[in-house]
Amino acid sequence: MAFEKISEIKIVPVVKVFGADDGVNVVKALAAGGIPVAEITYRTAAAGDAIAAAVAECPEALIGAGTVTKLSEAEDAVSRGASFIVSPGYSDAVNAFCKEVGIDYVPGAVTPTEIMHAVEGGNEVIKFFPASVYGGAKALKALGAPFPGIKFIPTGGVSAENLAEFLALPNVLAIGGSWMVKDSLIVEKKFAAITELAAAARNIAEGKLL
Numbered sequence: 001m002a003f004e005k006i007s008e009i010k011i012v013p014v015v016k017v018f019g020a021d022d023g024v025n026v027v028k029a030l031a032a033g034g035i036p037v038a039e040i041t042y043r044t045a046a047a048g049d050a051i052a053a054a055v056a057e058c059p060e061a062l063i064g065a066g067t068v069t070k071l072s073e074a075e076d077a078v079s080r081g082a083s084f085i086v087s088p089g090y091s092d093a094v095n096a097f098c099k100e101v102g103i104d105y106v107p108g109a110v111t112p113t114e115i116m117h118a119v120e121g122g123n124e125v126i127k128f129f130p131a132s133v134y135g136g137a138k139a140l141k142a143l144g145a146p147f148p149g150i151k152f153i154p155t156g157g158v159s160a161e162n163l164a165e166f167l168a169l170p171n172v173l174a175i176g177g178s179w180m181v182k183d184s185l186i187v188e189k190k191f192a193a194i195t196e197l198a199a200a201a202r203n204i205a206e207g208k209l210l
């Protein structure tokens, strides 16, 4: 199950690829830094090919699909071998498909009503996005009272500076973010920098001092 590995690693890098090779290079760089997980987003046309290449060439890593807003993207991601699907919001169609094929789905929700809708769809892990805009760790702490069984993956405005604050909460499964895989690092092929940022993030998540 994808959620078990995500909860162990505690960090889900959100990756935007510009070509199929980016997926493999970025996933290898992240894994070298101790984060063998990537959410490859459907923000570019290269997402599907990048997922397929990363799944084939980086078997040690958990490869998921992100920014999945349509059923067709979820179908494409699963056909390319993605292990989990993330949406910025909640989609009944994507949710039904994920449940049918048995793949882990992380829908986005921030309000109690949205969270209840996602829970009614059979979900227990929710992306809290954009976390910094919707109240950050304070909001997640408050949501823990009415939703004790729900785990969140806060994403959006999370970085090395504040990830420890989120991970300290009992209802946070992992955090997500793009700071260690910024577009410029990928375009300029600065993979060593990605490895360094990933290692720094992993150390913070594990409570080690830098």
Ligand code: 3PG
Pocket (backbone or CB within 6 Å): 014, 067, 088, 129, 155, 156, 157, 158, 176, 177, 178, 179
């Ligand atoms: C996402 O879709 O998860 C976000 O774009 C990631 O947010 P960040 O860029 O603020 O880390």
